[in-house]
Amino acid sequence: MIMLLYLLMFGFWIALALYVLWFIFKAKTVQALTLDDLALTWKVHKNQKGCTASRIHSLIKENDEVVGFRCDCGYEFVQKRLITQMPVKEKQPLIIQKQLPTI
Numbered sequence: 222m223i224m225l226l227y228l229l230m231f232g233f234w235i236a237l238a239l240y241v242l243w244f245i246f247k248a249k250t251v252q253a254l255t256l257d258d259l260a261l262t263w264k265v266h267k268n269q270k271g272c273t274a275s276r277i278h279s280l281i282k283e284n285d286e287v288v289g290f291r292c293d294c295g296y297e298f299v300q301k302r303l304i305t306q307m308p309v310k311e312k313q314p315l316i317i318q319k320q321l322p323t324i
């Protein structure tokens with residue numbers, strides 16, 4: 222009886238650990254857009270650029286999740302991911318070094 226309880230406890234912790242790992246993995250790879258995010262981002266784009274397009278040209282998908290969209294005017298929006306944001310910060314000093322000789 223006590224063994225059964227231990228097994229249940231073990232199973233519970235495994236499930237919790239897997240869930241946490243899945244959550245971290247999900248959060249760090251693809252930043253999926255919800256329909257609300259998409260509509261809001263498109264509205265902001267239309268206001269900022271004075272875009273008169275009446276519809277979104279196409280959706281940008283990655284791993285079966287919507288990560289961005291293309292507007293009829295040619296504007297392209299892709300939700301930035303944590304993984305791609307980190308290398309950009311590391312590359313910044315290199316860009317500055319490259320720019321210095323030309324100045």
Ligand SMILES: [Zn+2]
Nearest residue numbers: 272292294296
């Ligand atoms: Zn547009």
